Amino acid sequence: MDLLLQALRAAGEQTRLRILALCADHELSVTDLIQVLGQTQSRVSRHLKILVEAGLLERYQEGQWARYRLAGQGSVIPGQAANKSGISLARYILQNIDMMHPVFRRDHENLTRRLDARQQRIQQFFRDNAPKWEEMRTDLVDQPAIDAHIRKLLLAKPVKHLLDVGTGTGKALLDLGPSIGAGIGIDNSFAMLDIARTNIEESSLNNCQVRHADMTQMPYEAETFDTALVHMVLHYTEAPAQVIGEIARVLTKGGRVLIVDLVRHDNADIRTTLQHVWSGFAEDEMADWLTQSGLTVEDRAEFTGGKLTVFATLAVKDGA
Structure with a gap:
């Protein structure tokens, strides 16, 4: 009863209702919320x-940075006990909020503009760095070991x-193309796709192609691909769980x-310089997203040879 009363008192305030509505579909930082709500950092933090x-x-x-998300959407955060009353109440509140109310609609529009602006900065970063992208990646991680593991x-x-999500310069298609039936790489950066098409044509990989597409809404029917690769892409998307769900669908x-x-990781300089949306992912967090999408983890490995540690998680769609 005490937990439920605490949750009810917390929800009974307009700004906090607005925050709940904003965090329903996104994991947001204090800065995100300050910009959308138009309030001071001390007030929002409180x-x-x-x-x-x-x-x-x-x-x-x-x-x-600290990020905030609706309770119960993933694994329990270490050190935080799950409040089942709070989780149930948060979901009930969101089901009964009129998102077309001017206040909630305006918040949603402001958040959309902020997220769009961030994605535009990322796209500009890719346009500026597409020709030297593979070289930049090699400086950060043990790319030869990772490439060998992917092939294995x-x-x-x-x-x-094969579906190569966020294909970039098409490197994975070049590596795997000669050994597969057919491959499609998708990316939302035209600059990257130009390089990928040139690389594929020069390699005479007639069984591979690249297409401009949004990885959160792929233009493919369900159950189209038997294999998918997502190589160093998720930390650039606002909604990694949604991308995983879309991959599971196809x-x-x-x-x-x-x-x-x-x-x-906690390397703020790398995150800022390379325009990363996420500072990587925890193992249990990734496992939860996969499970929620009907995928079962079969293998996981880590590579520590570069400035940053990289994981490779192999999962299989249930129901075979």
Whole structure:
């Protein structure tokens, strides 16, 4: 009863209702919320503290930043006990909020503009750095070891139709193309795709192609691909869980996805310089997203040879 009363008191304030609505679909920083709500840092931080203590929101530290998300959307944050009353109440409140009310609609529009502006900065970064992208990546991680691991895992079984999500310069297609039936790489950076097309044509890989597409809404029917690769991409997207869900949708039953990305780190300079949205991911966090999308983890490895640690998680779609 005490936990429920605490959650009810926390939710009974307009700004905190607005914060709950904003965190329903996004994991946001204090800065994000300050910009959207138009309030001071001290006020927003106080509201967030109340919501976290009441179990309506979860907070986790990411380097110098802290992100907030609706309670119960993923694994329990270490050191934070789950408040089932808060989780249930948060979901009930969101189900009954009129998102078309002028206040909530304006907040949503402001957040959309902020997220769009961030993605535009990322796209400009890719345009500026596309020609030297592979060289930049090699400086950060043990790319030869990662590439060898990708080949070993994905080619351990026949690959009929490969989807390379966030293909970039098409390097994975170049490496895997001669050993697979067909491959499609998608990316939302035209600059990267120009380089990828040139690389594929010069390599005479007639079984591979690249397309401009949004990885959160892929233009493919369900169960189209038996294999998918997501190589150092998720830390650039606002909604990694949504991307994983979309990959699961287009995978055949028994299909495999290999996710290669950064282990969560606290190097703020690298994150800022390379325009990363996320400072990597925790193992249990990634496992939860995969499970929620109907994927079962079969293998995980880590590579520590560069400035940052990289994980490679192989998961299989249930129902084969």
